[in-house]
Amino acid sequence: MKTYKNPLNMKIFNKVEEILTWPVEPRSPMNQLPITESFYTALEEAFKVEVRDRVYDIQLSRSHETIEDLVHEIDGQYTRNYFTSESGTYKGLIDVEDYQGQKIESIDHKWQLRGKNLIERIKKMQNERPELSILDLGCGYNGYKEHLKNVTGVDPYIDKADFVCRIQDFEPPQKYDVIICLGPMNWYTYDEQYRNMRKLKECLAEDGICFWSHVHNYFKIFQEDAGRAHRWIAGSLEDAFKNNAFYFYDRIWQYNQYFNWTEEALESLCQLVGLQTGEMQYDDCGLYRPPMWRLFCELRQLKD
Numbered sequence: 484m485k486t487y488k489n490p491l492n493m494k495i496f497n498k499v500e501e502i503l504t505w506p507v508e509p510r511s512p513m514n515q516l517p518i519t520e521s522f523y524t525a526l527e528e529a530f531k532v533e534v535r536d537r538v539y540d541i542q543l544s545r546s547h548e549t550i551e552d553l554v555h556e557i558d559g560q561y562t563r564n565y566f567t568s569e570s571g572t573y574k575g576l577i578d579v580e581d582y583q584g585q586k587i588e589s590i591d592h593k594w595q596l597r598g599k600n601l602i603e604r605i606k607k608m609q610n611e612r613p614e615l616s617i618l619d620l621g622c623g624y625n626g627y628k629e630h631l632k633n634v635t636g637v638d639p640y641i642d643k644a645d646f647v648c649r650i651q652d653f654e655p656p657q658k659y660d661v662i663i664c665l666g667p668m669n670w671y672t673y674d675e676q677y678r679n680m681r682k683l684k685e686c687l688a689e690d691g692i693c694f695w696s697h698v699h700n701y702f703k704i705f706q707e708d709a710g711r712a713h714r715w716i717a718g719s720l721e722d723a724f725k726n727n728a729f730y731f732y733d734r735i736w737q738y739n740q741y742f743n744w745t746e747e748a749l750e751s752l753c754q755l756v757g758l759q760t761g762e763m764q765y766d767d768c769g770l771y772r773p774p775m776w777r778l779f780c781e782l783r784q785l786k787d
């Protein structure tokens with residue numbers, strides 16, 4: 484099973500250093516450190532995650548050259564566990580069940596640029612241009628493909644995708660008239676988002692449109708001490724947890740390194756790669772407590 488060498492996850496690096504109890508650098512050679520078997524078992528314990536009654540564990544090789552190699556191996560397994568667990572990727576689109584198997588209305592339909600509303604909008608476009616091509620970046624279980632014609636899904640962790648790879652590794656066989664990009668860019672660094680945005684631009688047809696949306700309070704909720712974050716409208720996380728607000732299971736996945744999407748971040752990245760942002764909208768999703776906000780925007784190729 485492929486694990487990706489993502490940017491160095493600093494939350495994992497910090498935890499590794501804490502368990503080692505000595506200050507190190509990413510490039511510190513492992514054979515010059517006091518590494519014991521109990522160090523590895525402590526790491527495997529620390530990065531094991533239990534969601535309800537399921538355990539997502541990691542198994543480390545003992546052959547890393549540097550601390551950086553070790554951190555990458557932990558991150559690769561931990562991230563895959565996160566995305567393939569019920570916390571990381573939403574399975575349903577139209578027909579959704581809660582964790583007890585009860586049918587519930589998908590939260591996706593609350594927004595204009597997701598779920599049923601997005602499907603209706605693209606269907607209208609397809610009625611006018613039947614050959615319209617659609618690319619779903621970070622497609623998860625490839626739900627839009629079940630409701631729209633001509634959809635190609637890209638996702639590195641879910642094998643329902645047509646291309647099982649990261650956005651930045653995708654080699655587009657063509658340009659796409661419509662790109663759906665709902666949620667795959669929420670992790671790691673600014674330069675990681677730069678690579679993602681570059682690829683998004685490369686995939687977008689000259690007159691194409693990208694429906695883009697990312698959660699923007701993740702950063703504030705899960706990294707409360709972080710700068711450059713929006714103010715969080717306080718509420719009870721405990722209440723949210725009890726109310727099956729599934730995003731809050733992310734609180735158990737404390738070593739994901741989130742990226743904070745703000746208007747500033749989106750504007751500056753689009754400018755860097757040559758994309759034009761439309762109006763930015765937030766939608767307070769009343770189903771979560773405290774409110775979980777998403778940033779929505781339509782992106783197009785920048786014209787001179």
Ligand SMILES: C[S@@+](CC[C@H](N)C(=O)[O-])C[C@H]1O[C@@H](n2cnc3c(N)ncnc32)[C@H](O)[C@@H]1O
Nearest residue numbers: 566572573621622623638640649650665666667
């Ligand atoms: C929050 S889920 C959203 C899934 C789907 N787009 C939706 O709206 O329901 C994020 C998805 O992005 C995928 N993902 C994570 N990192 C990615 C990357 N670098 N490139 C492409 N997809 C990625 C995950 O596997 C996951 O399926």
